[in-house]
Amino acid sequence: MRRRSITVFTGFALAVAVGFAVAVSPYASASPDGLEKVAEKKGFLEEGRLAPIQSDSPIPDYAFPGIADERVATGMAGFVGTLLVFAVAFAIGWLRRRRASVSPTGAAG
Secondary structure, eight states, rough: OOHHHHHHHHHHHHHHHHHHHHGGGGGGGOOOHHHHHHHHHHOOOOOOOHHHHHHHHHSSSSOOOTTHHHHHHHHHHHHHHHHHHHHHHHHHHHHHHHHOOOOOSOOOO
């Protein structure tokens, strides 16, 4: 029974996270963050450039490419991003649990 309650909780938590990512992300402020604001105020904002990992991002500038409506593109980016983070966290947890069950002492590494 404990296994089922963890599964239900995880599914519910994922649904809430995805719901927030899709529903709330389109309403995020478009104003510059603190670093951008200071760079603009001090006059060196235009000198900044993207790191290669940023320019090659599959979801640049928090908007899913190929979607014309900005709010929908941002919501889709939140949806995909939330699922990717969940998948990575789930895989790490699964691997750690599996490794702990296989270890000779039974202790988590």
